[in-house]
Amino acid sequence: MSMSRIDWDHLPETVHQAVEAHTGPVLKAETVAGGLNSQIAAVVFTSELRLFVKGMPSGHSQIRAQEREAAINPYVAPRLAPRILWRVQEAGWDLLGYEFADGxxxxxxxxxxxxxxxxxxxxxxxxxxxxxxxxxxxxxxxxxxxxxxxxxxxxxxxxxxxxxxxxxxxxxxxxxxxxxxxxxxxxxxxxxxxxxxxxxxxxxxxxxxxxxxxxxxxxxxxxxxxxxxxxxxxxxxxxxxxxxxxxxxxxxxxxxxxxxxxxxxxxxxxxx
Known part of the structure; x- marks a missing residue:
């Protein structure tokens, strides 16, 4: 089942703060249109880098899929997949931060x-x-x-x-x-x-x-x-x-x- 997409700015401020503890200040975030299985999917920009962030409410019925994605990442990155750099679980949200794949x-x-x-x-x-x-x-x-x-x-x-x-x-x-x-x-x-x-x-x-x-x-x-x-x-x-x-x-x-x-x-x- 696909999820409705929301923009980065609609996340709680405490979630923004938890992410910025890993990234530094976020200057802007651009929602990605593609994909079906994340409520948040955005390219996040800081002064030094850009990241891909995806996630969903921690109580969502599809959260197990995201947990599987986090578990398999060490076995497929960096050879085939972008690395997960951090995971934030805050204020009812579960987010994964990936190195950006420019393609x-x-x-x-x-x-x-x-x-x-x-x-x-x-x-x-x-x-x-x-x-x-x-x-x-x-x-x-x-x-x-x-x-x-x-x-x-x-x-x-x-x-x-x-x-x-x-x-x-x-x-x-x-x-x-x-x-x-x-x-x-x-x-x-x-x-x-x-x-x-x-x-x-x-x-x-x-x-x-x-x-x-x-x-x-x-x-x-x-x-x-x-x-x-x-x-x-x-x-x-x-x-x-x-x-x-x-x-x-x-x-x-x-x-x-x-x-x-x-x-x-x-x-x-x-x-x-």
Missing amino acids: RHANYAPGSPDLPRVLRLAGDLAQLDTPPASVVRNIGQRMSEFTDPDAAARWSTGRTLLHTDFAPHNVLLGEERDWLVDWAWPTVGPAWVDPVVLILRLLEAGHTPAEADAVCRALPAWQNADRAEVALFSAASARLWTSIAEQQPAAPWKTHMARMAKHWCRYWAALD
């Missing part, structure tokens, strides 16, 4: 020159060490509602760190380097899971299933994927997106994602 959102359209850079990030992620179970859930646990217990148990043996939300607004491309951001759903599982996630986003951006499949063939994890397991996971993903769309019918993009997930399943099944 633009990736373009996933067919033929986009951004696609090799997105694939490079996905490939780099697959090479990271696996965080301990205390930090991340496994994909079998996360998808157990949408598949059979045997499949969930097999997927749970995978040890690759996964992002699981390769939406284009979670990929920032800069002049000197690129970042994978918004780590609300870090997971461990088989390496081919993130390529399936990415493929659904490529379909959302206008690729055909065959085109999206071909794009991801550059990833070793996709080249080596078990076809039967991919079919099972793709079906589970379609059930997940259908459930999301049914729960939030006022969000057309979620209905579109459910439709794309089913479209992908039909394509994959027809290859056999």
